[in-house]
Amino acid sequence: MNRIKQLFEEKKNILSIYYTAGFPNIGDTIKIAEALEKSGADMLEIGFPYSDPVADGPVIQASSKKSLDQGMNLKLLFEQLKDLRKSVTIPVLLMGYVNPVLQFGVKNFCKACAEVGVDGCIVPDLPMVEYEEFYKGCFEEHNLSNVFLITPQTADERIHKIDGLTNGFIYLLSSSATTGKNLEVGNTTENYFSRIKNMNLKNPTMIGFGISDKQTFDKACSYANGAIIGTAFVKAIENGNIEENVSEFMKKFKS
């Protein structure tokens, strides 16, 4: 059984952490995964960097650039993840833009994910129609979940279509924004979260973009199966000792 499915069946208030592979140092990818699992993270999203990340704010842009400058690429990332499953048991997704995947080759990419024990992918600029026509078969063959995003502007009909194509969870953006904006839960956001909650989707939902502390995390959990933290975490591990930074950061969410 896919680890993602199992997690959502067994747990509520899931805390998923995003970080950029090869940042702050090129060799940190696995070290961070291990530290996060030890500190209580439920799921990981490892970002593979791209030179032109249009959906990202300054913090994740900078981490991507540094990672690329240090020599990160998909081939190296899969090498780094070779022994992932010897020390990490929680679900792991890869997140990044479509062009590196295209150049790596979709089949090779799916195969490499399956080989190292990656459970799913989030590729924000891969259109639904392309996924359905050219990627879906390959993803399913390798037991990979594909996660789509929705925003407050996404129409109900489209949400149902996304729900039909997704087999992991749906990534609910708290607002239409690049990564790293603060979550302001006003009436509009609450209405949107409630609307999604009442749609009875077959997939679980995770709220992302703008979650940075216990308060915003709890708020998000009241509407969804859990929440995703990215920018705040990437900022927290920028300097200093990885293990200490990770454990310090995670304490905020576990009290």
Add this chain to the structure above:
Amino acid sequence: MKYKVNEKGYYGDFGGAYIPEMLYPNVEELRQNYLKIIDDADFQKEFHQLMKDYVGRPSPLYLANRLSARYGANIFLKREDLNHTGAHKINNTIGQILLAEKLGKKRIIAETGAGQHGVATATVCALRNLECVIYMGEVDIERQAPNVARMKMLGAKVVPASSGSKTLKDATNEAMRDWINNPVDTHYIIGSVVGPHPYPDMVAIFQSIISEETKKQLIEQTGNDQPDYVLACVGGGSNAMGMFYHFMEDENVKLIAVEAAGKGVSSGFSAATTYLGKEGVLHGSRSILMQTDDGQVVEPHSVSAGLDYPGIGPQHAHLFKTGRGKYVSITDEESLDAGLLLTQLEGIIPAIESAHALAYLEKMEFKGGENVVVCLSGRGDKDLDTYIKYFKL
């Protein structure tokens, strides 16, 4: 219609809309409405009125006699340099600002490299009283100071793009980020035939006035609306697409697109996309782009800021792949020399972008008497510093 966009938003293998969900509602709104709006009689009337009275169209098709004598062919220049604001860019910004108004948008954003598209956007925003924000790479802001001043005079806010190489590609990224963060009231006026569908088609339609006029003018001047060759420079490719548009189905008209070789295609400082690039996705569409094996976009180089882009529009990629268009390249030095030549033979100082198209004439062989149309996409006032430095004037 084999070179036009299909119902899925593709030109052969190229095109589509590779955008994050945050941009989907905006792009979908455009996709559903752009043809309806453009085809509307009132829209057409207003567009053509502005083209005539504000832009100064039709732009002349000028038979350049001394240039013709030099090459032994009839060289016609399509004078887009005589348009208001000095380049073809205004054709597209007039079209898109009218469209944005119909969609009820209150705020306009755009990217710019050399500043020509930024000036053309700021101009139409002043004309229609809409808020205007222009994204421009920090490096370009420094090297194109007069255009920055023009945009500010026109009331635009110029925001520096400080990520990546701090040039056109990064300005485009920043404009897309702005659009993601302002999904409801903002329209993004993309300046070239790039971006997610329907942008490449929409921009091509607005620029197609170039070839529409050229055909009429050729009949008047030569009795035949089909020349032997049509030439234009290509960065993203908007003037070339406008120049090719009504000739694409005329298979006996040879289409030549001239890319910027920079310091030479093998120098590591080049923007010759079809020569150096591979198929991939950039700025929302599948096309040909300069990239590493890992799919990271490579920084281009050209002396001309308007050609300093690592990709080409998807329709160009299709013309290239099908062989309908011939894609060639010209170095920085060759283009500057061609610019000076036109200045001295015809009394016209061309933009360095357009000078790339002119430079290719040197490499062509004519039997004599062929009709050749070159799109003179912009004037060279903005490039005086570069010319002065190069020729030590």
